[in-house]
Amino acid sequence: MQVLHPSTSEEALELAAGDEDTYFLGGGTLAQLDWAMGLRLTDRVIALDRIAALQGIDVGPDFIRIGALTTLAAIERNRAVADALPMLLSAIKVTAAPSVRNIGTIGGNVGGRRGCLIPVLLAMDAQLEIARPNARQRVSLVNWLGTLRDPDCLIEAIVMPRSPPPTRWTYRKTGLRAEFTPGVIGVAGSLFVADDCIEDCRIAVGGGVTAMRLFEVEALLKGESPEAVDWSHVHAELMEAIKAPTDPQRSTHYRRRVAANALIHGLAGRLPGNGRNCPRMPLSPPAGPVEEIRLGRGPSGKHWHIRPDGPAKVAGRLTYLTDVREEGMLVGRVLRAKVPHAYISHISTKRAEALPGVVAVVTHRDIKGSNSFGIVVQDQPAMCFDKVRYTGDPIAAVAAVNAEVAERALKLIRLRYKPLPVASDAKAALEPGAPCIHASGNLVREIHFERGNIEDAFARAAHVVEATYRTPRQMHTFMETEGGYAYVSEDGTLNVCAGGQHGRRDQMQLARILGIPDDRIRVVSSPTGGAFGGKDELTVQPALALLALKTGRPVRMQLDRAESVRAGTKSNPMTIRMRTACDADGCLVAQQVDLLADSGAYASLSPGVLETALEHACGPYDVANVEAHARLAYTNNGAGGAFRGFGCNQMSYALECQVERLAVACGLDSIKFRARNMRRPGTRGYLGQAVAPTERLSEMLDAAAADPIWSKPRGLSDDGTEFIGVGMGMNYQGNGLGTLPPDPGGGALRLARDGKIEAAYGLDEIGQGLLAAIRNTVAAELGCGHDDIRPLTGDTAASPESGSTTASRGTYVVWRVAREAAPILAERIKVAAASILGRDPASLIIVPGGVADRASNSGELELGFADLAAALPAGEHLVAETEFEFPKSDYYDGNARLIFAFGATLARVAVDRVSGHVRVLDISQHTAAGPVLDHAAYLGQIEGASVQGLGFTTIEDSLLESGSYFTWNLDSYMIPSIRDAPQSMAVFAHEGLATDDPFGPRGIGELGIGAVTPAIANAVADAIGYWPERAPFDPEQILAAMGRQS
């Protein structure tokens, strides 16, 4: 690209010379977004940064002139502008984010014609100083917006008249989340009132819709007394006048309605509806105090430890697997399908291979083993050969000397497709005549379970509630996209180093694909920049391995975000029809569930997700009569798979809403109704399986009843703009993979040569705090200090099989290995030390740093670990290993869990009367998962899951149009920003286990996401009497519901 730097506007116009494709660049933030989306790619840009006339802010008596190149941050910091133009300041503060405002300019915001500042500038009657070849002119912004894009026109400044301030003004941007969001619609209005008469007014919309002044509506207001205006008529006229698009995220109707609501509220103080919300039921008084602890640096006290990898991560000194750079390392890129469903008729890589700098191109022809993988069903090609089934499907991969050459090479690979019809809906995919995605048919899995007599039970029931709940295709959005590196070491071992969640399974799957033995492959899968289930299945490993083998050189690769969106797995969207009944006393008598889930193009772990969802169909409740049916369908909608919660959270959304609705129907409060139906300790599990002895549901219910969240303000907010409500959901989640899949665990402890105690686990540090948990637990069991422990994780060469870092199972594995292996290692250390010291092993004890005299309290070491290690004869190692199967239940007709963790989640929300947005104010999580291995990690998991669940509930969904992602990057796929996070979060842990419980601490990686959605949904119902049946909640439906209530 050629970047030209004119020093005057005239020169800039001359350089552009009317070329439509020439960009004038200020900060370039908008243009770069266009380019990233493949729009208006250009060879030449004209940078305006050296034109002095475009800089600066002049505050004059009649006008404020802001040079087009002024950054938004500079305007924000200018006191005079803030005082004179508060409306502009309010709009800038919600435009982009602070760092982007340090780059983006006001000229760019206006010049792109879709900036969020335009409505406010229109309402201020802003003018533009325009330079044209041989002319300068001042035009009103509104007139300029009416003209076509003109490369012979350069905006030099934005000029705001300093007229007397309006009597009333308003600006409001409605977006997709609380901040740093694309605009759905922005509105601005100003009224000038004198002698009870609206003398002038300006009303405008823009930012997400075509920017325009609404002159017709202004005409309605002019000359009227503000009190005499028929505002509901104005609302209707606004709805009529606003032009707005529909896209997969928001409809035209919603944009109009929210804009009209915002303008009427801002200018007249009126809100839709009558301000009365539904009556709320008083809560029964809580039972006695609950033995739980609050987690945090203060309350946790001596249990609060700094995580071992914390300092390096904060300083940016931790080397992720995607950060490794070595001399001679090649860069890999993957060619992915451009169409969601097609036969491949031709692949030619010749031209790509001939490009200088390209070292190798691989396709299906390079696969020596089985070209199919998948954790449950091997239905996914490592490199496509006969057809492509989603737009992320890999077809070829390139290794080149740098990223740029690799990228160019991809474009030289010739492909011919025969397009096939696209299956973009799970229900339609199962109907006769649907496009067939796999030869086996589109039904991946069907599960049926029943007990009792459902029809009788419904016939006898006093109350029946039926609803259909829909859940999103949530994206894991780990911050580190999939990537890593691979190389063949001197001994011929293939090393594949890429973030994952189960190194040994990756190793096994790679061995199958490559046709080489497991022991010729080493997999390094930690550290990883987040996973959440999204790195459970293979990601970049096959391409990396093929390229490293073919080139014989190290190759690195990292997906960019857009590619990660296309290629990566997502949660399975579910449609859950649920019919639930109780008797007149509020006892649940029947539960009927019909579940349909979208697997995407391949199975991956989706069948497991389906099983888990169905296993939690009655959650923590005892229901005698059940019929549950689930189907999983192949579609061309991306690829589905594991996601934190694994189907349990989706089911609990539906179930806990049903429970709350029945409670209301019975006239019982949230606590009392649940108390009547809770499963009883000592009974068998939902499928009839044996379960672990510890049950903490009634304690969790007591804790929920006593939570201070209930006594916080509810009802209409002080300013009248929001309805506030509180809701809850119970949480009951199984640990481990269940009875059907193999679920190995194990680990090893050893004294290393340097005197450290190595704790080797084949688990992965994915952020959850594995290293801290290992260190604390092994040190406690062994008696040594935290600093004596060196965890070795995520490397098949360094650590034994421990099973996957999924399904909340790591905690148990860490604990059990420590408990079984530490006493053995301790004994070996004491015996070895005793022989060196010439003492009786029984007289020694392990203390921080080494071995001490059991009888002495001095803490003085008799022998340090390092000295002991050095004194050991060559070849003698002090090691203790253990291996076991993760505890399993006794039920094999379906997948059943033995160990469960318990919880109650409460949420307080505010429902916005203007936009229909749900703002989560407080989340409180009570959890019972046995002893806490690491307080900070536990707190972090629950808080993080709370906000990930909040995202699932209110804003997150991967949207596709005919098999192609609409939400392609983080500008359209919204994860919660810091302002979406609740004002307060509180996390409590109940640590006690039943005395006869041999299973130790439960995992909590998924517990925190389990009941967030129903807690928020029930809180919305508490606020406005309406249960959202679709997550993420649709603000349009919520506005409609509030309209019906009034």
Added chain:
Amino acid sequence: MTAIHFTLNGEDRSVDVPPEMRLIDLLRENLDVTASKKACGIGRCGACMVLRNGTPANACLLMMWQVEGTDIITPEGLDAVPESTFVRQGLIEENAFQCGYCAPGFTITLTALLRETDDPGEAEIREALGGNLCRCTGYHSIIRGAVRAVTLKAANALPGD
């Protein structure tokens, strides 16, 4: 190719690169300066945050021609910025991060905040961090770490400082 001169973590640098190359790609692909992460590439996540002439900017939105003549500080260079000591210490003590991939970006933004603002409260902290996304933590641990950093800075500011 264009010759671009700038200061990177206190060192003068001169590179010959395409002018539209993004700073984050220069850092990660060419210079092996990898503490700044690239997690969206379109300025929406803040993982690549650097200080440009002292203020936070997304390195994935900075084309190299925009870097000409500027002073760039990446997380590797924060040792030279005194406020970063408190920021790092506060974040470490509160175990603010989990996977840590976003951490360097947050540290940059918070260092700038502590340098510009005497005693930022939770509201200012949230406002400053509007462009930094974190997926693991739900943000509260980061807010607590930032509040702790403010306390540490205040405690360290001796009378007469």
